[in-house]
Structure formats: C-alpha cells, structure tokens
Amino acid sequence: MSGIGISRRGLLVSASALGTTAALSACGAKTxxxxxxxxxxxxxxxxxxxKVGLLNSLSxxxxxxxxxxxxxxxxxxxxxxxxxxxxxxKLKPISQDGASDWPTFAEKAEAxxxxxxxxxxxxxxxxxxxxxxxxxxxxxxxxxxxPVQYEGLEQSPYIFYIGATTNQQIVPALDYLKKQGLxxxxxxxxxxxxxxxxxxxxxxxxxxxxxxxxxxxxxPLGSTExxxxxxxxxxxxxxxxxxxxxxxxxxxxxKEYKSAGLTAKSLPVLSVxxxxxxxxxxxxxxxxxxxxxxxxxxxxxxxxxTKFVAAYQAAYGKDKPTSDPMEAAYISVxxxxxxxxxxxxxxVAKVKKASGGIELDAPEGKVTVxxxxxxxxxxxxxxxxxxxxLIEEIWNSGKPIKPDPYLKGYDWAAGLS
Amino acid sequence: MTVILNQSFxxxxxxxxxxxxxxxxxxxxGQMGVINMAxxxxxxxxxxxxxxxxxxxxxxxxxxLLALPLAFLVAGAMGxxxxxxxxxxxxxxxxxxxxxxxxxxxxxxxxxxxVFGAPNVQTRAPDLLTGNISVGGITFANNRLxxxxxxxxxxxxxTLIMRTTPLGRRIRAVVQNRDLAEVSGIATQRVDxxxxxxxxxLAGVAGVxxxxxxxxxxxxxxxxxxxxxxxxVVGGVAQLKGAVITAFALGVLQSVLEYSTTVSVAKVxxxxxxxxxxxxxxxxxxxxxxxxxx
Numbered sequence: 001m002s003g004i005g006i007s008r009r010g011l012l013v014s015a016s017a018l019g020t021t022a023a024l025s026a027c028g029a030k031t032x033x034x035x036x037x038x039x040x041x042x043x044x045x046x047x048x049x050x051k052v053g054l055l056n057s058l059s060x061x062x063x064x065x066x067x068x069x070x071x072x073x074x075x076x077x078x079x080x081x082x083x084x085x086x087x088x089x090k091l092k093p094i095s096q097d098g099a100s101d102w103p104t105f106a107e108k109a110e111a112x113x114x115x116x117x118x119x120x121x122x123x124x125x126x127x128x129x130x131x132x133x134x135x136x137x138x139x140x141x142x143x144x145x146x147p148v149q150y151e152g153l154e155q156s157p158y159i160f161y162i163g164a165t166t167n168q169q170i171v172p173a174l175d176y177l178k179k180q181g182l183x184x185x186x187x188x189x190x191x192x193x194x195x196x197x198x199x200x201x202x203x204x205x206x207x208x209x210x211x212x213x214x215x216x217x218x219x220p221l222g223s224t225e226x227x228x229x230x231x232x233x234x235x236x237x238x239x240x241x242x243x244x245x246x247x248x249x250x251x252x253x254x255k256e257y258k259s260a261g262l263t264a265k266s267l268p269v270l271s272v273x274x275x276x277x278x279x280x281x282x283x284x285x286x287x288x289x290x291x292x293x294x295x296x297x298x299x300x301x302x303x304x305x306t307k308f309v310a311a312y313q314a315a316y317g318k319d320k321p322t323s324d325p326m327e328a329a330y331i332s333v334x335x336x337x338x339x340x341x342x343x344x345x346x347x348v349a350k351v352k353k354a355s356g357g358i359e360l361d362a363p364e365g366k367v368t369v370x371x372x373x374x375x376x377x378x379x380x381x382x383x384x385x386x387x388x389x390l391i392e393e394i395w396n397s398g399k400p401i402k403p404d405p406y407l408k409g410y411d412w413a414a415g416l417s
Numbered sequence: 418m419t420v421i422l423n424q425s426f427x428x429x430x431x432x433x434x435x436x437x438x439x440x441x442x443x444x445x446x447g448q449m450g451v452i453n454m455a456x457x458x459x460x461x462x463x464x465x466x467x468x469x470x471x472x473x474x475x476x477x478x479x480x481x482l483l484a485l486p487l488a489f490l491v492a493g494a495m496g497x498x499x500x501x502x503x504x505x506x507x508x509x510x511x512x513x514x515x516x517x518x519x520x521x522x523x524x525x526x527x528x529x530x531x532v533f534g535a536p537n538v539q540t541r542a543p544d545l546l547t548g549n550i551s552v553g554g555i556t557f558a559n560n561r562l563x564x565x566x567x568x569x570x571x572x573x574x575x576t577l578i579m580r581t582t583p584l585g586r587r588i589r590a591v592v593q594n595r596d597l598a599e600v601s602g603i604a605t606q607r608v609d610x611x612x613x614x615x616x617x618x619l620a621g622v623a624g625v626x627x628x629x630x631x632x633x634x635x636x637x638x639x640x641x642x643x644x645x646x647x648x649x650v651v652g653g654v655a656q657l658k659g660a661v662i663t664a665f666a667l668g669v670l671q672s673v674l675e676y677s678t679t680v681s682v683a684k685v686x687x688x689x690x691x692x693x694x695x696x697x698x699x700x701x702x703x704x705x706x707x708x709x710x711x
Contacts, residue, residue, distance in 0.1 A: 259558035285541070
C-alpha cells in the first residue's frame with residue numbers, strides 16, 4: 001500500500017491500519033489550541049523576516065511523494081532569499097508534518113496560522129488533506145497554495161490551485177486520444193474519489209464527442225490482483241485504456257498487462273498519475289511506450305526548466321527526478337512572491353486582489369494566474385515513457401489553457417457539478 | 418467459450434496465489450492453533466529476500482531460483498525465532514497470540530521501512546516469465562503458470578512430509594493430543610518449533626512468488642493476510658485438502674464474479690458467501706480435533 005509515489009488523491013489507503021502508526025510518528029508538534037482569536041491569526045510582518053508555512057506529509061504513507069514537494073518548496077524559498085527576499089524581508093520556512101493524516105493536517109494548518117503567524121502556506125497533496133484544511137484557511141482568512149493536479153469541482157477564496165484542474169489534463173488527454181483515432185476507451189481506476197470523478201467526466205465527454213467507453217473497472221486501493229481486469233480489457237475491443245489507478249496498484253496492473261501480451265503498440269494505456277518518480281519504481285520495461293498526461297516533465301524544454309532541474313539535482317542528488325507536482329510547488333512560491341510585490345503588501349486581501357494576471361516563465365512554460373478562479377493557465381502535455389525512464393513529450397496544447405474547475409465552458413459537462 | 422476458459426485459468430491462478438500464501442498458515446493456524454498475524458510479514462521477508470538477491474546477483478532467473486530455498490530459510494528462521502521468543506509461552510492462549518504477533522508484525526513492517534526505505538521496490542522477472550503461451554485462444558501467462566507449479570509442488574512436498582516422515586507423524590500426534598504425545602516421548606516443543614519453521618518458511622516461498630505479480634513493500638503482507646486466514650478458516654482447521662479445495666474454489670468464484678460484475682462487488686459477494694457458508698458449517702470444509710479450536 002504505502003507505495004511508490006502514491007498519488008495525491010491518495011490514499012485513504014490503509015487509513016485504518018497505518019493511521020495509528022502515522023499518528024504515532026507525528027511527534028512533538030505543537031497544536032494551535034487556545035490561540036484562535038482573530039488577532040492571533042494576523043500574520044506577523046513586523047520583523048526583518050516573515051514566516052511561510054510548508055505543510056506536507058513528512059512521515060506516514062504519503063511521505064514518499066510529499067517529501068519531494070517539500071524539497072521543491074525549500075529550494076524555492078532558498079533561491080528567493082538568496083535573491084534578496086520578498087519586499088526586502090527574508091522568508092523563514094516553518095515546516096509542519098501533516099503525517100499523512102487529514103485531521104493532523106487541519107491541526108497543523110491552524111498551528112501555522114495562529115502560533116507561527118505565517119504570511120502564506122504551501123503544501124498538501126491528497127484531496128482529502130486539502131478538504132480537511134480548507135475550512136481552517138477560510139476561517140482565518142489565510143492563504144494556501146496547493147501544488148497538485150486534482151479532480152476539480154472546487155474553489156475557495158483562500159486557496160490558490162497551482163496544479164492542473166481536469167480541463168488542463170484529462171480533457172486534453174481525451175482530445176489527444178481522439179485525434180489518434182483511439183475512440184473506444186476502457187477505464188481502469190482505483191476505487192476512490194479521484195478516479196470516480198474523473199471517469200464521470202470522461203464518460204460525459206465521450207458521450208458528447210462520439211467516443212465510446214467500452215468498459216469501466218475499479219480496483220480497491222492497494223489491490224494487486226489484476227488478472228481478471230486485464231482479461232476484461234482484452235476482451236472488450238478497446239482502442240486504449242485510460243488509467244486512473246493509484247500508486248502501487250499500477251505495478252501489479254502493468255506487470256499483468258505485459259504478461260497478457262498487451263503492449264503500448266497493441267493497446268496503449270494513458271495514465272494521469274504516473275510521473276518520473278513512479279516510472280522509476282514501477283520499472284521502465286513495463287511502461288516503455290505508454291502514455292501519460294501532465295503539464296510538466298523533467299524533459300520539458302526551456303531555460304527555466306534546465307535551471308530548475310540543475311538546481312534541484314545540485315541540492316538533492318543527481319539521480320533525483322523532478323516531476324509535475326514538484327514543479328508546481330516550486331513555482332507556487334514564486335507566484336506568491338510576484339503577487340506580494342505587485343500588491344506591495346503581505347496583506348491577504350491585497351495579495352488576492354493583485355493575483356489576477358500574474359505571469360511567470362516557469363519550468364513548464366508560461367503560466368498566468370486566473371484571478372477569478374485562483375487557478376493557473378497551464379499548458380497540457382502528453383508524454384511517452386522512453387527506454388531511459390524519462391518521459392518525452394509527444395504533444396502539447398501549444399498555449400496555456402484557461403483553468404475551468406467546474407467545466408462551465410463545456411456543454412457536455414452541464415450535469416456534472 | 419474462450420472467455421470461460423480464460424477466466425477459469427485466471428481463477429485457478431488466483432487460487433494458486435491464495436494457496437501459496439495460505440499453505441503456511443494451515444500449519445501454524447490450522448494445525449497449531451496459533452493466530453499468527455506476522456505471517457504476512459514472513460511473506461514480505463521472502464519477497465525482500467528475492468529483491469536483495471537480485472541486487473547482488475545480476476541474473477533475474479538465477480536469483481529467482483536461489484531465492485526460493487533462501488526465502489524459505491530466512492522466513493522459516495524468523496518464524497522459529499518468533500516461536501521461541503514469544504509464541505511458546507502462549508500456546509494455551511490463542512487469542513493472545515493474535516495480539517502479540519500483531520505487535521510483531523507492526524515492528525517488522527517498521528524494520529523493513531528502516532532497512533529498505535518506505536517506497537516499494539520491484540524485482541525484474543526473468544524474460545522467460547514475462548511472456549505468455551497461447552493455446553487455442555487461451556492465454557496462459559508464464560508467471561502464473563510458474564506460481565501454479567510452485568503451489569502444487571509445495572502442497573505435494575508438505576503432504577509427503579506430513580504423511581510419510583517421522584516428523585509428519587509427530588506433528589499430527591502433537592496436534593491431536595499434546596499430552597499423550599508428550600508422555601509418549603515426543604519432544605513437543607521441538608515439534609512445535611519445527612512446524613512453525615516450515616509454516617513460516619512456506620510464507621517466504623509465497624513472498625518470492627508474489628514478486629512476480631506485484632510490488633514489494635513494507636505493508637505488502639497486510640494485503641494478503643486476510644485472504645490467507647479466509648482460506649484456512651473456510652477450508653477447515655485440518656488437513657491440506659481443505660486449503661487446496663478452498664483456495665481454488667475461492668479463486669475461480671472471485672474471477673468469475675469479477676468478470677461478470679466488478680472487483681468490489683465480487684469481493685462483497687465472496688465474503689457474503691463465506692459468511693453464509695460458515696453459518697452452515699462453522700467448522701469449515703474439513704475438521705479434525707485440535708487442541709484449541711475444535
């Protein structure tokens with residue numbers, strides 16, 4: 001269960017069994033009890049430094065994925081400080097461990113806001129943790145920058161969504177498949193909120209666009225028995241598989257896929273939660289040639305990315321890959337910096353007001369903040385896994401796509417939200 | 418028709434995996450009445466043994482073949498140690514073995530996390546085992562055939578030990594009446610430890626097989642432990658044939674239901690069927706008088 005790159009949607013996995021362990025290892029952190037007066041929640045900007053909160057799972061089942069995001073956040077903070085800070089003040093990162101436990105996330109968020117009086121918080125990965133901290137940030141009117149692509153259908157005045165929403169990842173992926181003439185889809189996913197929501201969107205899209213969903217299967221989280229699902233996929237006469245499986249299950253699925261004689265040529269699989277880190281651990285021989293949909297790859301061309309990859313590997317090790325959520329985390333700090341400087345103040349209301357139209361030459365290409373939704377314009381990218389384990393881009397949307405978390409711009413999505 | 422045949426093979430191959438993971442438990446739980454929650458971690462130990470071997474030996478095929486006996490020894494030794502340290506003090510209290518071994522299982526998981534890291538790892542399967550054989554439209558995945566063969570081999574070996582060797586006779590004697598065995602001059606404690614060694618070793622072998630189908634990780638054992646207990650309980654706390662029949666029956670039932678419904682629905686139906694079955698036959702398919710659970 002606790003696997004390689006469990007994806008953010010992740011994993012209630014083993015919530016029951018591991019929850020206890022995770023809670024035990026969430027040691028020694030203070031909670032925000034008793035200081036919830038509005039005055040105590042005011043960010044402290046009086047000194048030479050301002051505190052920023054980093055809220056990630058540094059222990060527990062999600063740590064594998066979230067530690068990489070935490071690393072990317074620290075890198076951004078370090079770089080910004082080296083360049084003189086924000087509004088003349090250095091940033092002091094305060095790391096809190098969400099410990100892969102959603103109530104802990106809420107507690108730690110409150111501690112960051114009320115005890116440390118941070119000016120903004122960066123982090124969270126699973127949708128479950130985001131949903132848990134959302135009311136906290138709304139209550140204290142404090143900002144959270146969320147770095148992972150997610151299932152959409154959400155908006156909060158105090159969250160900036162720096163990862164992709166569905167119309168920047170799933171919809172372009174479907175468009176790509178359709179253009180390749182792959183119109184009969186088989187949906188395979190983990191039995192959990194992200195795949196179910198994503199597949200609802202995919203089915204609505206398919207119905208409207210003349211594609212056909214020939215089968216749909218969900219495996220319990222952490223499941224490693226895929227022989228029957230693969231048989232069903234084989235018998236269904238599909239052109240392609242749309243894969244929303246989480247973490248570990250991907251290993252078993254792709255092993256079974258290969259054993260059954262299915263290949264990227266005969267029946268391609270498009271995955272939305274397998275990034276460089278996961279490719280490395282599942283094994284290139286099982287994934288070579290298969291497709292993924294993201295906004296960023298380690299191989300994405302451009303000076304900004306060359307710099308990012310070099311800086312990351314200099315800080316954390318030559319063999320460490322960069323991935324989409326890490327890149328989004330990295331740029332989220334820079335985007336916040338731009339907002340603050342445009343506002344000329346750390347004040348949340350002023351920062352929010354200044355956010356619209358903020359641009360950045362990011363490693364993934366140009367990104368622009370959409371003030372109305374507090375999401376980001378992002379370029380969609382389809383990649384193919386190469387024999388070296390890196391993902392090479394084979395298509396992109398050409399220009400950044402306007403974020404549309406509720407899919408309002410799509411007639412076929414009318415009944416979804 | 419091919420669909421039915423394909424699904425039957427899938428069912429049999431799921432059954433083979435179930436059988437392999439449950440085989441050790443039929444000894445330790447079925448025969449000795451020890452509820453060993455750390456059985457899953459012995460499976461994990463077998464899987465990591467394969468991983469370590471593959472890291473140190475380059476050939477995937479060689480390391481897999483070497484891993485089979487080595488995993489048996491590693492997991493078996495861990496089992497014997499557990500028996501010697503803790504379980505032998507608890508033979509009269511089967512429920513306490515559950516709690517104690519649950520604690521051991523958590524510790525072993527954390528140990529694996531410290532030694533091998535939290536992220537799951539993979540082994541490379543030998544090329545021979547990644548392909549498949551197609552006969553008249555039916556696809557036999559090579560790794561599944563290998564696991565099936567391995568399971569049958571283990572059953573055969575275990576049957577031979579239990580039926581024909583002095584050790585097997587002694588085990589059966591202790592299971593049937595410990596006191597009488599003791600006064601007949603059988604060193605029951607040594608028999609216990611040997612039984613536990615073999616049962617745990619078989620978990621290690623199962624772990625080697627599982628590296629061919631899925632990831633290796635600190636918590637992989639927890640994925641399988643429930644299934645293993647199901648097989649043993651439904652099979653009846655007795656000889657091997659209960660486990661063999663149950664494993665294959667559950668495998669085929671699961672795969673047929675999965676094909677016609679969904680994975681989750683199939684799991685629910687199988688569990689409901691098991692509950693209903695146990696209402697009708699609380700003692701399972703086959704029974705034998707044992708010390709604690711008759």
